[in-house]
Amino acid sequence: AQSVTQPDIHITVSEGASLELRCNYSYGATPYLFWYVQSPGQGLQLLLKYFSGDTLVQGIKGFEAEFKRSQSSFNLRKPSVHWSDAAEYFCAVGAVSNDYKLSFGAGTTVTVRA
Amino acid sequence: EAGVAQSPRYKIIEKRQSVAFWCNPISGHATLYWYQQILGQGPKLLIQFQNNGVVDDSQLPKDRFSAERLKGVDSTLKIQPAKLEDSAVYLCASSSLAGSYNEQFFGPGTRLTVL
Numbered sequence: 204a205q206s207v208t209q210p211d212i213h214i215t216v217s218e219g220a221s222l223e224l225r226c227n228y229s230y231g232a233t234p235y236l237f238w239y240v241q242s243p244g245q246g247l248q249l250l251l252k253y254f255s256g257d258t259l260v261q262g263i264k265g266f267e268a269e270f271k272r273s274q275s276s277f278n279l280r281k282p283s284v285h286w287s288d289a290a291e292y293f294c295a296v297g298a299v300s301n302d303y304k305l306s307f308g309a310g311t312t313v314t315v316r317a
Numbered sequence: 318e319a320g321v322a323q324s325p326r327y328k329i330i331e332k333r334q335s336v337a338f339w340c341n342p343i344s345g346h347a348t349l350y351w352y353q354q355i356l357g358q359g360p361k362l363l364i365q366f367q368n369n370g371v372v373d374d375s376q377l378p379k380d381r382f383s384a385e386r387l388k389g390v391d392s393t394l395k396i397q398p399a400k401l402e403d404s405a406v407y408l409c410a411s412s413s414l415a416g417s418y419n420e421q422f423f424g425p426g427t428r429l430t431v432l
Contacts, residue, residue: 295359304362
């Protein structure tokens with residue numbers, strides 16, 4: 204079965220500083236990987252996704268993520284955080300063999316301080 | 318383009334009562350999903366519809382939860398009777414195709430509190 208672990212429950216970062224959110228997945232074959240963001244009172248919005256090819260993926264809002272098969276990781280990064288990036292971030296994994304269903308991690312809450 | 322609409326946004330009920338949630342997906346989206354998001358956890362798929370047919374309801378507690386998507390557009394999710402552990406945010410999402418990783422667009426959710 205596929206699963207996702209987000210080791211950090213809560214991260215606080217200063218505005219303008221860099222941000223990295225960790226995601227580790229468990230799946231036998233090549234996974235499909237996603238990062239979603241959820242702002243308070245909002246639904247989830249897709250930031251970026253990895254299916255194949257270049258392991259460094261660019262997304263919206265200046266985010267990028269790197270797929271590392273050897274580490275079973277798909278960490279999300281942003282070079283300079285803005286106050287509007289305060290939100291909850293979810294990593295998700297899916298597989299064709301699992302009928303394209305998504306398994307989500309528990310999420311990481313990001314607080315941005317001035 | 319209008320997004321996924323859900324109502325109500327908040328609901329508070331007593332345990333053993335019934336409750337229903339409504340979802341209107343993005344126009345033209347054939348696939349509709351209901352997720353349950355318990356505080357501190359990621360969303361968990363409850364049921365997936367393709368048009369008005371059920372694709373996957375393996376995680377739906379069918380003794381108390383039911384869902385329908387009449388005419389392949391709007392959908393309702395019902396809980397009868399509710400338990401304390403049903404307190405969660407219920408998210409509806411839609412996508413234009415099933416059997417692929419077409420992006421799922423999420424509604425704002427309905428926050429249910431069971432007392």
